[in-house]
Amino acid sequence: MDEHGEYLLRFIYVYVKDWSTAEDILQEVIVAYYLKSHQFESRSSLKTYLSKMAINRCHDHLRSWKNRRIVFSDAMTQWISSSKSTEKTYEHQVVRSDLIKNVMELPITYREAIILYYYQQLTMKEISELLACPENTIKTRLRRAKRLLKNKTDSSEWEGFQDEQI
Incomplete structure (x- = not known):
């Protein structure tokens, strides 16, 4: 623990x-x-x-039946944000909060691929072992998730993903 x-x-x-x-x-x-x-x-x-x-x-x-509501919390933003000046932290949170919100709205299969790859920084092989599915399935999920995110996000938020190849 x-x-x-x-x-x-x-x-x-x-x-x-x-x-x-x-x-x-x-x-x-x-x-x-x-x-x-x-x-x-x-x-x-x-x-x-x-x-x-x-x-x-x-x-x-x-x-389960207990899972009736989905709540996006500011705690996720606080968890990801780093310690900078107050103004820069606020600007960073505003920009990131929309992207995080969009990631959290993805279907679970796409969300887990994005989170494990970008936030947990696991390799494709590690993700495929963890989720018990082929690496190509993970690549497809990431590609589809990125396509969905691209349609939902502002181009300035999308800069980090646009040149990346999966």
Whole structure:
């Protein structure tokens, strides 16, 4: 928990968009790992194993009847923003908040590809192992997500993505 707890909490939050739900899911993941730690075969890192457990719990939550509302919180903006002067931080938050909002509005398959690739900086291979699907599927999801984001965002926000090849 000390080593991977904060990472997992943020990771789960990206899926469920609610801090209290993310904390509950994190607790479920940690308890499940504690009860079944003997099943961990060390074929991957513990972080990857816990991330996969978290993804499965998030998918379960998103499919459940309890998940009736989706809330975008300013906490996501605070999490991503860096410590700069107040004016620059505000400008950065305004520009990034629209992009973050658009990312969070994507369907879950596209959102998770964008988050894992750009925010978590995982490789295509790592993402494909984590999501248990082929690398080409991940590339397709990223391409489609970028196309959807391009239609929704201002050209100044899009500058970082436009020249990148997937």
